Amino acid sequence: MTQLVSTRDSSATSLSYSDVLLSGLAPDRGLYTPVELPRLTLEELKELSALSYPDLYVRLKSLIVGTDMPTQVYVDIANDSFNETSFPGVESGNYVPVVQLASGQYLQNLSLGPTAAFKDMALQPLAREMDYVLRERGQKLRLLGATSGDTGSAAEAAIKGLGNLQLFMLSPHEGMSEFQRAQMGSLSGDNIHNISITGRFDDCQDLVKEIKLDPEFADLGAVNSINWGRISSQVPYYVSGYLQVVGDSVGQEIDVVVPTGNFGNILAGYFAKMMGVPIRRLIVATNENNVLHRLIQTGRYELQPAVVTSSPSMDISKASNYERLLYYLAGKDPTGVRAYMETFEKQGVVSLSDIGLSNDALKDAGFESGTSNHMSRIETIRSTYQQFGELIDPHTADGVYVAGHCRQEGVPILSMATALPVKFEDTIREAIGDIPPREERFVHLVAGGDGFEVMKPDSDILKRYIQKHTNL
Ligand SMILES: *Cc1c(COP(=O)(O)O)cnc(C)c1O
Numbered sequence: 091m092t093q094l095v096s097t098r099d100s101s102a103t104s105l106s107y108s109d110v111l112l113s114g115l116a117p118d119r120g121l122y123t124p125v126e127l128p129r130l131t132l133e134e135l136k137e138l139s140a141l142s143y144p145d146l147y148v149r150l151k152s153l154i155v156g157t158d159m160p161t162q163v164y165v166d167i168a169n170d171s172f173n174e175t176s177f178p179g180v181e182s183g184n185y186v187p188v189v190q191l192a193s194g195q196y197l198q199n200l201s202l203g204p205t206a207a208f209k210d211m212a213l214q215p216l217a218r219e220m221d222y223v224l225r226e227r228g229q230k231l232r233l234l235g236a237t238s239g240d241t242g243s244a245a246e247a248a249i250k251g252l253g254n255l256q257l258f259m260l261s262p263h264e265g266m267s268e269f270q271r272a273q274m275g276s277l278s279g280d281n282i283h284n285i286s287i288t289g290r291f292d293d294c295q296d297l298v299k300e301i302k303l304d305p306e307f308a309d310l311g312a313v314n315s316i317n318w319g320r321i322s323s324q325v326p327y328y329v330s331g332y333l334q335v336v337g338d339s340v341g342q343e344i345d346v347v348v349p350t351g352n353f354g355n356i357l358a359g360y361f362a363k364m365m366g367v368p369i370r371r372l373i374v375a376t377n378e379n380n381v382l383h384r385l386i387q388t389g390r391y392e393l394q395p396a397v398v399t400s401s402p403s404m405d406i407s408k409a410s411n412y413e414r415l416l417y418y419l420a421g422k423d424p425t426g427v428r429a430y431m432e433t434f435e436k437q438g439v440v441s442l443s444d445i446g447l448s449n450d451a452l453k454d455a456g457f458e459s460g461t462s463n464h465m466s467r468i469e470t471i472r473s474t475y476q477q478f479g480e481l482i483d484p485h486t487a488d489g490v491y492v493a494g495h496c497r498q499e500g501v502p503i504l505s506m507a508t509a510l511p512v513k514f515e516d517t518i519r520e521a522i523g524d525i526p527p528r529e530e531r532f533v534h535l536v537a538g539g540d541g542f543e544v545m546k547p548d549s550d551i552l553k554r555y556i557q558k559h560t561n562l
Pocket residue numbers: 207208209240241315349350351352353354355356403404485486508509
């Protein structure tokens with residue numbers, strides 16, 4: 091079984107997958123992460139290409155997690171999560187299809203799920219895994235999260251109706267697209283509480299942190315990508331993407347570009363690479379909030395107040411999951427990670443040399459990066475549509491733009507498409523002069539303030555609200 095430890099715990103106390111699933115940060119504020127991952131040979135990798143996505147999911151999850159859950163549970167969860175009702179756009183059973191844009195240039199669509207963002211790929215199974223563990227233990231769990239858009243609706247669509255879970259989701263009053271707002275609003279009710287904070291996304295995140303310091307609320311679980319359950323569920327689509335790009339040439343190296351915010355999606359790519367998938371470079375694409383781009387290029391990790399952009403799900407001031415990568419780069423040294431992260435938390439800036447690494451350590455580990463801005467996104471959406479007939483969303487455009495700059499002759503490059511363009515109609519109109527047609531399932535969504543409790547960024551008010559509405 092994969093041993094899970096906190097990135098900051100020098101006693102290396104190991105927790106079970108189920109325990110980690112239900113908790114957020116470790117008590118020492120580190121992130122739970124596996125000490126080792128299983129390795130796949132090229133032969134084994136080749137055999138995986140015969141599997142459907144749900145079967146691939148089950149195989150990899152059981153490999154990564156081990157026997158903590160019976161395999162049948164993964165089978166049931168995969169069937170409940172990945173089917174044609176939840177993923178109506180799926181053709182020929184391919185839930186994560188790769189299309190070729192040009193010679194050596196590929197795009198993988200991860201957004202065919204219920205809320206049209208890649209977060210469905212992990213949150214659909216995550217909510218069901220949580221529900222299963224709670225049922226087994228006779229427990230219930232309240233969850234608290236913050237979203238700038240996509241996490242909110244993906245978590246809500248997954249958790250809605252699961253009786254052992256109750257979700258309180260904070261979102262900024264301004265900043266989400268109309269579609270995202272309408273989508274979340276439509277999911278309110280039952281065990282889903284949408285709280286609109288009159289502030290920015292950072293205010294929402296600060297509230298989550300503050301509330302969890304109160305012992306009375308310390309048991310609240312997390313749905314963001316600090317949850318290992320989410321990251322581990324994202325590994326399968328990297329394996330599938332790789333196999334679709336290389337076809338019969340398993341063993342050939344490819345580059346992968348990922349539009350990145352909290353470093354959750356691309357970290358799953360790193361784990362796929364650790365497991366033996368021949369990914370040569372993992373390329374981080376940021377928007378104007380380019381904390382990670384600067385880290386990779388200079389070795390300095392520096393907090394930067396987030397600005398609102400037209401790829402809002404990547405508007406971050408720091409990238410939580412980077413701590414997990416650091417744990418491996420620093421030779422699994424929790425004492426070093428703790429000191430480094432505490433320096434960052436105190437001073438807002440830290441260098442790779444502070445933990446004894448070269449400033450190129452991320453590049454040496456196979457990372458590369460690029461950054462974009464509003465105009466490059468607009469231009470990329472327009473040109474990708476005109477040249478290849480593919481309409482991409484602004485986050486995907488950040489990636490495709492960076493892919494154009496980082497491409498190297500002879501190495502196929504795969505860009506991850508992380509949301510459908512329908513979620514960002516205003517930006518699409520600016521790029522191509524028209525909005526994308528809405529699929530039948532999204533036609534009913536209309537913007538309005540419905541479904542949200544509007545609240546000042548005040549932790550006492552929020553605590554009272556949560557207490558009053560807890561009904562588990
Ligand atoms: C969440 C999100 C991202 C960023 O993913 P991370 O795991 O935070 O790096 C990128 N694109 C879209 C559309 C998203 O919803």
